[in-house]
Amino acid sequence: MSSATGQARELDLRELKRVCSNCSLKELCVPMGLNRGEVERLDKVVEASRSLHNGDHLFRKGDPMRSIYAVRSGTFKSYVINRDGEEQVIGFHLPGELVGLDAIHPDHHQCSVMALDTASACIMPFSQLSELAASIPGLQRQIMRLLSKEISSMVPRAADTTAEERMSGFLLDLSRRLGERGYSTSDLRLSMPRKDVANYLRLATETVSRVLRRFQDEGWIEVDRRDIRIVDSTALKSMVKGDDGEAQ
Known part of the structure; x- marks a missing residue:
């Protein structure tokens, strides 16, 4: 490995060490009550922010559950394909919001999530996140709160509304x-x-x-x-x- 490549790799690793600590969105997608040590533990779980472009998928319906994703920039949409082969949009996701929570129980994703513009998302491997949540009550409560919020947002819109x-x-x-x-x-x-x-x-x-x-x-x-x-x-x-x- 060349010296320049080695230095670049070292800088990349250094930058990723504090993904959550230095993120302006951390109070939206991680608990506000975590102490410095707990946030640093969460930093080690979060993987590199992944960049996508319009039309790129974060995951597709049926993909196995591996990670939860936190939108870091841009906008994503979630959708399913109905029996007639038509797309049905079920939600839009903004920076600071988590996606992928729908797959926790069935162990596979119930919808597809696609970028609507240049966007990025932090990747949180679910197995590691679960182990961490078991030892950090604040993180566990936050995940449960976000699950409840997602379930509430999936309530069908009233058919009789104008x-x-x-x-x-x-x-x-x-x-x-x-x-x-x-x-x-x-x-x-x-x-x-x-x-x-x-x-x-x-x-x-x-x-x-x-x-x-x-x-x-x-x-x-x-x-x-x-x-x-x-x-x-x-x-x-x-x-x-x-x-x-x-x-x-």
């Missing part, structure tokens, strides 16, 4: 999730194409465009291709069914 209600709920949910990551809650960049948004909401692409135009005409949002600015979040919330007017 297109306006579904679109409002989608925009508000995206706003909330971006806000949790320190981004603007009013300036949204839709990394997913409208056809994927329509698929996810079980609407026609033309319907999504029509509803967005209506919201813009009402002065609730401003639309510039994939950039959406929420001008009146109260009006959007009034469109969503749910307790206390909150998006579900």
Whole structure:
């Protein structure tokens, strides 16, 4: 091995030693209550951040369960292929969110996850993560919390909701999730194409465009291709069914 190659390898290893310690997203996908020693133990489990491009898969439905993935950058979508051979989008995943939890019980993935842009994800081998969680209660609780959150997000959208209600709920949910990551809650960049948004909401692409135009005409949002600015979040919330007017 040449000296330059050796130095590069040494730098790579040094950089990977503190994947979680130096990650700005660590409070979103690992417990906030871990002490320094526990975070360093988690660092040793997390593998290199894997870079993908639009259309690349993190994993496919039926793949054996090996790892849980934490989105580090970019956006991913999860989807299944129905009996008619058609794609059904079941979710979008942003930085700081975990994917792959669906495979814990059946031991194989129940959906496929694909990058929608240039994206990366940290890889956490599940067997090692399980052993670590057994000795770190805070990590175990976090995994259980994330499992519960994923199960809740898989509750089917009500069939009797209108297109306006579904679109409002989608925009508000995206706003909330971006806000949790320190981004603007009013300036949204839709990394997913409208056809994927329509698929996810079980609407026609033309319907999504029509509803967005209506919201813009009402002065609730401003639309510039994939950039959406929420001008009146109260009006959007009034469109969503749910307790206390909150998006579900």
